[in-house]
Amino acid sequence: MKRTPHLLAIQSHVVFGHAGNSAAVFPMQRVGVNVWPLNTVQFSNHTQYGQWAGEVLAPQQIPALVEGIAAIGELGNCDAILSGYLGSAAQGRAILTGVARIKAINPNALYLCDPVMGHAEKGCVVPQEVSDFLLDEAAAMADFLCPNQLELDSFAGRKPQSLFDCLAMAKALLARGPKAVLVKHLDYPGKLPDGFEMLLVTADGSWHLRRPLLAFPRQPVGVGDLTSGLFLARVLLGDSLLAAFEFTAAAVHEVLLETQACASYELELVRAQDRIAHPRVRFEATPISL
Numbered sequence: 001m002k003r004t005p006h007l008l009a010i011q012s013h014v015v016f017g018h019a020g021n022s023a024a025v026f027p028m029q030r031v032g033v034n035v036w037p038l039n040t041v042q043f044s045n046h047t048q049y050g051q052w053a054g055e056v057l058a059p060q061q062i063p064a065l066v067e068g069i070a071a072i073g074e075l076g077n078c079d080a081i082l083s084g085y086l087g088s089a090a091q092g093r094a095i096l097t098g099v100a101r102i103k104a105i106n107p108n109a110l111y112l113c114d115p116v117m118g119h120a121e122k123g124c125v126v127p128q129e130v131s132d133f134l135l136d137e138a139a140a141m142a143d144f145l146c147p148n149q150l151e152l153d154s155f156a157g158r159k160p161q162s163l164f165d166c167l168a169m170a171k172a173l174l175a176r177g178p179k180a181v182l183v184k185h186l187d188y189p190g191k192l193p194d195g196f197e198m199l200l201v202t203a204d205g206s207w208h209l210r211r212p213l214l215a216f217p218r219q220p221v222g223v224g225d226l227t228s229g230l231f232l233a234r235v236l237l238g239d240s241l242l243a244a245f246e247f248t249a250a251a252v253h254e255v256l257l258e259t260q261a262c263a264s265y266e267l268e269l270v271r272a273q274d275r276i277a278h279p280r281v282r283f284e285a286t287p288i289s290l
């Protein structure tokens with residue numbers, strides 16, 4: 001029987017609703033991965049409500065928890081690390097120490113960094129020191145980097161002029177070290193208004209994918225976290241990068257359809273669980289080159 005992969009997921013937890021690990025853990029489990037959630041913050045709710053209660057985890061807790069897993073002899077079973085929303089740059093550095101520790105035991109372990117900085121319409125959701133850390137330090141250690149357009153602009157230091165420009169900006173990131181860059185959300189002059197577009201850029205090729213843009217009275221939160229989590233989960237389950245990309249687009253779209261149908265602000269992950277595991281829609285990515 002094929003072994004179930006294990007994934008250490010280091011990002012935020014919200015008590016109510018879905019963002020960070022609260023958006024990604026259940027879907028990753030539902031598609032068949034053992035998840036080890038390590039919560040960088042525990043907030044009452046996501047920050048787009050404009051107010052929240054809760055605390056940021058002390059940075060030294062991250063290596064301490066990783067050492068605790070090493071002490072029971074399980075750290076070598078970690079096949080991948082995912083990081084998302086960071087409470088501070090010190091937390092980010094502690095995560096990189098953990099990634100290095102895991103890669104020393106299991107050189108095949110993959111690290112996906114979702115460089116959560118914010119969103120064009122939502123404004124920045126992290127402090128400047130976190131953005132600097134993501135640009136200067138985390139990108140260099142990541143096997144996979146999953147920026148949205150704002151984060152890609154931040155990495156490139158400019159805004160794109162076209163789709164091909166987005167591709168060039170994502171390709172430039174490959175030179176910093178990652179095996180693949182998944183741009184979760186494209187925005188560029190000339191983009192068709194009725195589509196939601198993504199890019200996958202690897203050393204072996206690049207692909208562009210378009211799915212319908214759904215209307216919401218308030219943009220749901222946690223979609224980026226769901227996207228990076230499902231992508232990494234499917235890669236661990238044996239998908240090619242392209243197959244994982246197409247699966248992720250379909251599964252995320254299913255969640256958004258369910259969320260829209262329920263008129264919910266929070267993602268309807270529980271109701272959509274069968275659609276996450278077995279998406280009914282399919283989106284084909286098309287090859288793109290400069």
Ligand SMILES: Nc1ncnc2c1ncn2[C@@H]1O[C@H](COP(=O)(O)OP(=O)(O)O)[C@@H](O)[C@H]1O
Binds near residue numbers: 119212213225
């Ligand atoms: N098909 C879709 N239709 C409408 N909105 C979408 C669709 N897919 C994603 N979104 C929204 O677009 C944004 C996606 O943002 P993105 O940049 O990928 O990630 P993040 O969730 O990290 O901001 C989110 O606000 C999400 O709610």
Ligand SMILES: Cc1ncc(COP(=O)(O)O)c(C=O)c1O
Binds near residue numbers: 019
């Ligand atoms: C606590 C927390 N984690 C993560 C996120 C990131 O969510 P998204 O996937 O929409 O970028 C947010 C966004 O507001 C948040 O408040």
Ligand SMILES: [Mg+2]
Binds near residue numbers: 116117118148
């Ligand atoms: Mg995000």
